[in-house]
Amino acid sequence: MSRDKTMTADQVVAELRSGMTIGIGGWGSRRKPMALVRALLRSDVTDLTVVSYGGPDVGLLAAAGRIRKLVTAFATLDSIPLEPHFGAARRRGDFELVELDEAMVMWGLTAASHRLPFMPVRAGIASDVMTVNPSLRTVTSPYGDREELVAVPALSMDAALVHLNRADVHGNAQYLGPDPYFDDLFCEAAETAYVSCERIVETAELAKEGGPQSLLLKRAFVSGVVEAPNGAHFTSCVPDHDRDEAFQRHYAEAARDPGAWRAFTERFLSGDEDAYQAAVAAFHEEERA
Secondary structure, eight states, X not given: OOOOOXXXXXXXHHTOOTTOEEEEOSBTTBSOXXXXXXXXXXXXXXXXXXXXXXXXXXXXXXXXXXXXXXXXXXXXXXXXXXXXXXXHHHHHTOSXXXXXXXXXXXXXXXXXXXXXXXXXXXXXXXXXHHHHOTTOEEEXXXXXXXXXXXXXXXXXXXXXXXXXXXXXXXXXXXXXXXXXTTHHHXXXXXXXXXXXXXXXXXXXXXXXXXXXXXEEEOGGGOSEEEEOTTTTTTSBBXXXXXXXXXXXXXXXXXXXXXHHHHHHHHHHSSSOHHHHHHHHHHHHHHHHO
């Protein structure tokens, strides 16, 4: 019988430990589990290896000094090309960076989800990724073609954090936007996986809104479910909400000045999730005034 896996964001973070390898789903500034990231910032968990198609999740954790090693293909806010905290942390040498291209991250997650040590791929051959990431190795096909391929290591993780549009209490979860990204692979590749969602619904409702093809996560690969309305803010979670471009610009501007960032942190990140959402609402009231 399926069990009720509902949790709070703080209960999820209580399951995490310093030194873990954490995967964070979404893509750039799109459908990131930001409520879970903000809960992580409220904890003392640190010294993390983070695997992510990076966005403000990486930026916030980098700004707080929580990352020891980052495995990523990029760190972007989409409409702002470079995540500013990521850029500043890299210039300071705050963490080890493992650079992979987008396909390599996908195949590393795939290898881990199948519990394989690596996946042979053509991505990366004759490109600078082999230079900037000298730990990558190649293998030769054992068949007649004898093709040289890149052996992308499995991106195994202790825990994954993802955000979806809908979920039931058992851990089945659904995306309703244009792209599933790789949230299913993150969950399947990790020892434990936690999904936040815009809304928890009855299981039967999942098939009605987006159809069976939108059912991305199976309950067997999910350890906990958090209902977090607007929990991807300020990233997009279409069709529930678009990216909050005004707030994202405010975030990026604050990131470039230490004093402004201290003020941003005090206003938006010093309290719990309800306090954050209230502060964002007040910010927009001021913008409209």
